Amino acid sequence: MIQRATGLGEEVYQAIFARLMALRVPPGARITVDGLAREFNVSQTPVREALSRLESEGLVIKTHLVGYSAAPQISHRRFTELYELRLLLEPDAAAKAAATMTDTVLQELTEAAGMMSRAGGADERARYAQFAREDAAFHDKVLTVAGNEMIRETLAHQHTHFHIFRLMFHSRVTEEALGEHAAILDAFARRDPDEAARAMRAHIERSRDRLLPAFN
Numbered sequence: 001m002i003q004r005a006t007g008l009g010e011e012v013y014q015a016i017f018a019r020l021m022a023l024r025v026p027p028g029a030r031i032t033v034d035g036l037a038r039e040f041n042v043s044q045t046p047v048r049e050a051l052s053r054l055e056s057e058g059l060v061i062k063t064h065l066v067g068y069s070a071a072p073q074i075s076h077r078r079f080t081e082l083y084e085l086r087l088l089l090e091p092d093a094a095a096k097a098a099a100t101m102t103d104t105v106l107q108e109l110t111e112a113a114g115m116m117s118r119a120g121g122a123d124e125r126a127r128y129a130q131f132a133r134e135d136a137a138f139h140d141k142v143l144t145v146a147g148n149e150m151i152r153e154t155l156a157h158q159h160t161h162f163h164i165f166r167l168m169f170h171s172r173v174t175e176e177a178l179g180e181h182a183a184i185l186d187a188f189a190r191r192d193p194d195e196a197a198r199a200m201r202a203h204i205e206r207s208r209d210r211l212l213p214a215f216n
């Protein structure tokens with residue numbers, strides 16, 4: 001149920017986002033504005049706004065005369081290419097970030113690292129959607145700190161994390177990734193570029209290996 005309190009548009013967006021990320025709306029499934037509006041008991045306007053925002057994030061597709069549908073699942077080939085790209089760019093970015101780390105930035109990265117998701121409360125699928133967003137923010141922030149805006153934009157435009165997390169729902173994905181993020185933060189805290197690169201590489205490789213079974 002959507003509460004009619006503050007930020008109705010944002011709540012509608014978050015509700016649809018969570019369904020897409022946790023595969024409650026499977027890849028390729030039709031999404032009707034009317035159906036969602038009735039289900040959430042809101043007008044069509046916030047639903048349309050949410051869907052166009054999700055379209056800009058690559059999570060839904062709008063087809064002329066057909067309407068909206070959930071984006072198809074990333075292909076195995078695209079997945080492999082994406083991880084090759086991440087492994088080329090992100091360990092190096094982590095090393096650069098470690099070399100210029102300040103206490104303020106370290107604090108910001110720690111807050112972005114998704115550790116809050118470990119706390120209970122929301123159901124497991126809601127936590128999964130939440131972690132997908134925090135993971136995206138954490139990796140984006142490391143790239144920001146590393147200081148190459150073109151690299152950051154290149155990865156941001158792939159909406160990497162949203163596509164990866166939609167491959168399958170598994171609580172292990174969140175639990176293990178949190179531990180790996182902690183190792184990266186630890187290297188940042190020690191201002192150790194080599195260790196930061198190693199921890200980031202290990203995290204990305206493990207993330208890839210955790211999700212590979214989705215293609216079997």
Ligand SMILES: [Zn+2]
Pocket residue numbers: 135138139177181203
């Ligand atoms: Zn991560």
